Amino acid sequence: MCLEPCIIRIPNLKQYHVYIDGNNVAYFRFNQQGKPVLSDILSLISYLIEELGFLKENIHCICDPSLRHYIDKLNEFEALIKEGVLIEAPKVADEFILSFALKENFCFIISNDKFREYIDQLPSKQWLEDRRISFMVIDEEICLSPNFDLNRIDALLLEEEENEDNEHDRQERTTLDILERIENTEGEFELF
Numbered sequence: 001m002c003l004e005p006c007i008i009r010i011p012n013l014k015q016y017h018v019y020i021d022g023n024n025v026a027y028f029r030f031n032q033q034g035k036p037v038l039s040d041i042l043s044l045i046s047y048l049i050e051e052l053g054f055l056k057e058n059i060h061c062i063c064d065p066s067l068r069h070y071i072d073k074l075n076e077f078e079a080l081i082k083e084g085v086l087i088e089a090p091k092v093a094d095e096f097i098l099s100f101a102l103k104e105n106f107c108f109i110i111s112n113d114k115f116r117e118y119i120d121q122l123p124s125k126q127w128l129e130d131r132r133i134s135f136m137v138i139d140e141e142i143c144l145s146p147n148f149d150l151n152r153i154d155a156l157l158l159e160e161e162e163n164e165d166n167e168h169d170r171q172e173r174t175t176l177d178i179l180e181r182i183e184n185t186e187g188e189f190e191l192f
Contacts (some may be wrong), residue, residue, distance in 0.1 A: 003133060003144040007052055010154055015054045017104055019097045020044065021111030022063035023088060027070060028112070028137055035072040038080075040137050044110065045085070047142040060100065061086050062093045094118065105160050108133050110144065130156060138165060 007013050007155040025044055026036035036095055041061055065088055071077045080086040089096045098118055101107050110133045129147050136143045146153075 003052065003146055006146060006150055006153075009150065010157065012157060013108075013153075015055070016056070017058045017060065017100075017107040018048060018054055019101050019107060019109050020059065020061040021093065021097055021109070021113055022061045023093055024111045024113050025061075025137075026063070026067060031072045033072070036067065036070055038071050038073045038077055041086070042080075043137065043140055044135065044142055047144075050121050059132070062089050062097050062100075063087065064093045065090060065091065098122065106157060107131060108146075110135055145151065 020041070023036075024039055025041045026038060028040055029037050031037055045059055045061060048059055049056050063086055068074060068077060077086065081088050094113065094115060095118075097109060097111070098115065098121075101109055102122070109128075109131050112134050114132075115122075115128060117130065121130055126139070130153060132147050134145045134147060136145070
């Protein structure tokens, strides 16, 4: 299944952050000189924004620092880093991609990497499967294939919304609200 039908069925998916494994995308294909291709990263970002409707500010493409030594268009690559379109990690990008993803209630990770060496540091293998999206590039066409069960994601997102509503309700309570509830209860209330 491709991501497009998922977005049509659950339009709220477009509001989540997307973490792109920049090295994985760049190394998917090579140019005639055998160098990883920067244009595939840009095509993917453009596809997410223009075709699928993700917010530009929610798309984070993180690359290893070594990519600059191999990428086909170094000057353009460095300009994109300065603009903030690409983020150069201080060391292996995978660790930062997963670290940022762990901070989100839900997000997407675009990579063909299965992150096997990190599975025991993640909440579960299922956690990764629910977020990871595989990709393919043929000519200039992008295809994104989620690894998740759409019904599971639908339930996960619904549960997340309920948790956010409950958290919002808890934050809205004031000391006066709590005192009024205590006043309306029967029996004794001990503070100590």
